Amino acid sequence: MDRPPSDIEALIELMARLPGLGPRSARRAVLRMIKKRGQLLQPLSEAMVKVAATARECVNCGNVGTSELCAICADPRRETGEICVVEDVADLWAMERSQVFKGRYHVLGGTLSALDAVGPDELRIPRLVDRAKTEEAREVILALNATIDGQTTAHYIAGELEALGVRVTSLAQGVPIGGELDYLDDGTITAALNARKSL
Amino acid sequence: MDRPPSDIEALIELMARLPGLGPRSARRAVLRMIKKRGQLLQPLSEAMVKVAATARECVNCGNVGTSELCAICADPRRETGEICVVEDVADLWAMERSQVFKGRYHVLGGTLSALDAVGPDELRIPRLVDRAKTEEAREVILALNATIDGQTTAHYIAGELEALGVRVTSLAQGVPIGGELDYLDDGTITAALNARKSL
Ligand SMILES: [Zn+2]
Ligand SMILES: [Zn+2]
Numbered sequence: 001m002d003r004p005p006s007d008i009e010a011l012i013e014l015m016a017r018l019p020g021l022g023p024r025s026a027r028r029a030v031l032r033m034i035k036k037r038g039q040l041l042q043p044l045s046e047a048m049v050k051v052a053a054t055a056r057e058c059v060n061c062g063n064v065g066t067s068e069l070c071a072i073c074a075d076p077r078r079e080t081g082e083i084c085v086v087e088d089v090a091d092l093w094a095m096e097r098s099q100v101f102k103g104r105y106h107v108l109g110g111t112l113s114a115l116d117a118v119g120p121d122e123l124r125i126p127r128l129v130d131r132a133k134t135e136e137a138r139e140v141i142l143a144l145n146a147t148i149d150g151q152t153t154a155h156y157i158a159g160e161l162e163a164l165g166v167r168v169t170s171l172a173q174g175v176p177i178g179g180e181l182d183y184l185d186d187g188t189i190t191a192a193l194n195a196r197k198s199l
Numbered sequence: 200m201d202r203p204p205s206d207i208e209a210l211i212e213l214m215a216r217l218p219g220l221g222p223r224s225a226r227r228a229v230l231r232m233i234k235k236r237g238q239l240l241q242p243l244s245e246a247m248v249k250v251a252a253t254a255r256e257c258v259n260c261g262n263v264g265t266s267e268l269c270a271i272c273a274d275p276r277r278e279t280g281e282i283c284v285v286e287d288v289a290d291l292w293a294m295e296r297s298q299v300f301k302g303r304y305h306v307l308g309g310t311l312s313a314l315d316a317v318g319p320d321e322l323r324i325p326r327l328v329d330r331a332k333t334e335e336a337r338e339v340i341l342a343l344n345a346t347i348d349g350q351t352t353a354h355y356i357a358g359e360l361e362a363l364g365v366r367v368t369s370l371a372q373g374v375p376i377g378g379e380l381d382y383l384d385d386g387t388i389t390a391a392l393n394a395r396k397s398l
Contacts, residue, residue: 001295001296001298002269002270002271002274002295003295004263004292005253005254005263005264005265005270007246007249007250007253007254007265008250008254008263010246010249011243011246011247011249011250014239014242014243014246015243017239018228018231018232018239019224019227019228019231020219020220020224020227020228021219021220021224021228025218025219025220027289027292028218028219028289029217029218029219029220030250031263031287031288031289032217032218033217033247033250034250034254034263037251037254040213040216040217041247041250041251042247042251043213044210044213044214044244044247045243045244045247045248045251047206047209047210047213048210048232048240048241048243048244048247049244050206050209050210051206051207051210051229051232051233051240052236052240052241052244054204054206055204055206055207055233055236064203064204064207064230064233065204066204066206070201071201071204072201075201088230089230090226090227090230093203093226096200096201096202097200099200
C-alpha cells in the first residue's frame with residue numbers, strides 16, 4: 001500500500017485533532033489546501049504564525065486579545081457594573097454578535113464536571129468572586145449552556161456570590177426565535193411554559 | 200460590538216473555506232488552536248510550511264507526491280498494465296487503503312459537468328488516452344463515484360478508449376459490506392438486484 005507523503009500525513013493527523021474534523025474531513029481539507037496553495041495553504045500558515053505570536057488570554061476575564069487586557073476590559077465604556085459569565089470565548093463572541101450586552105465578561109473556560117474532575121479552581125471562579133468585589137458589580141448574568149453541567153455551575157456560582165449581595169441572574173430559557181415547537185425537546189417546552197408571560 | 204482580534208478573524212475566515220468547516224466550526228477550531236498553541240497551532244503552521252514546500256502533483260497521474268513522479272508511478276512493481284481512474288486523490292488513498300489494487304492510477308481531478316462547464320480537457324482525459332497507448336494498458340478500471348456526473352464521465356472515457364482496444368471496466372455497484380437494505384437508496388438496491396449472482 002502506498003501512503004500519502006509523510007509531511008502530508010503529519011498535517012492530516014494534526015488537522016484531525018481539531019474539533020469538528022475527523023480523519024476523512026482532515027484528508028479532504030489538506031487536499032484542498034494543496035490544490036489552493038497560494039490562496040489557502042500559504043495564507044493559513046502565515047495567519048497561524050501571526051496568531052501564535054499575538055494572541056493572548058486577558059488576565060482579567062479570560063477573553064482572547066492581543067494585550068494583557070482584552071479590548072473589552074480595556075474599554076472604560078464597558079465598565080457598567082454588569083459581568084456576563086460565559087463558558088468559553090466562542091460564547092462571548094456569540095453574545096457580542098447579538099450586540100445587546102454592554103458590560104464586561106468573565107470566561108470560565110469550561111463547566112464544573114464531576115465526571116471530568118473539573119472543580120471551581122480550574123474554572124476561574126475564584127477570580128470571578130474577586131472581580132465581583134473589586135469591580136463593585138451590581139449584577140452577574142450567567143449565560144451558561146442549558147446543560148446539566150452548565151446549570152450545576154450556575155448554581156454553584158450563585159451560591160458563591162450570594163454572600164456579596166450581588167444580584168445574580170441567568171438568561172431566560174424558552175422557545176428560540178423562529179423555533180418550531182415540533183423540533184424542540186421536552187425540557188425546552190417545559191421551561192418555556194413555566195416562564196410564560198401575559199401578552 | 201467587540202470583534203475578535205483581526206489576526207484571529209483572518210485565520211477563522213481562511214479556516215472556514217476548508218471543506219467540511221463552516222464559520223462556527225472554524226471559530227471553534229481556531230479557539231482550540233490558541234488554547235493548544237504548543238501542541239496544535241505551532242505544529243500546524245510548521246506542517247503547512249513543509250507541505251507547501253514539498254508537495255507536488257505527479258506529472259504522469261495527478262497523484263500528490265514529492266517528486267516529478269509520485270511514489271506509485273516511480274515503482275516498477277506497479278507497472279501491471281492496469282490503470283485505475285479516480286476522481287480525486289482522496290479516492291486514490293481510499294483505494295490504496297483497501298490494498299487490493301496493484302496497478303497504477305489516473306487522477307481526473309473532477310468529473311465532467313455540464314452545469315459547471317467542466318469538459319474533457321479540464322480533466323486529464325486526453326492524458327489518460329495517451330497513457331493507455333504509451334503504457335500499453337490491458338485494462339482501465341473506472342473507480343468513479345456512483346453519481347450522474349461520475350457515470351457520464353465513465354461513459355465518455357469508455358468511448359474514448361474503445362477505439363484503442365483497451366478493456367474498460369468499472370467497480371461493481373451493490374450493497375456495501377455491512378450495509379442494511381433499509382438504509383440504502385432505491386438506485387443502489389436496483390443496481391444490486393440487476394447485478395445479482397448465483398450462490
Ligand atoms: Zn478581558
Ligand atoms: Zn503518479
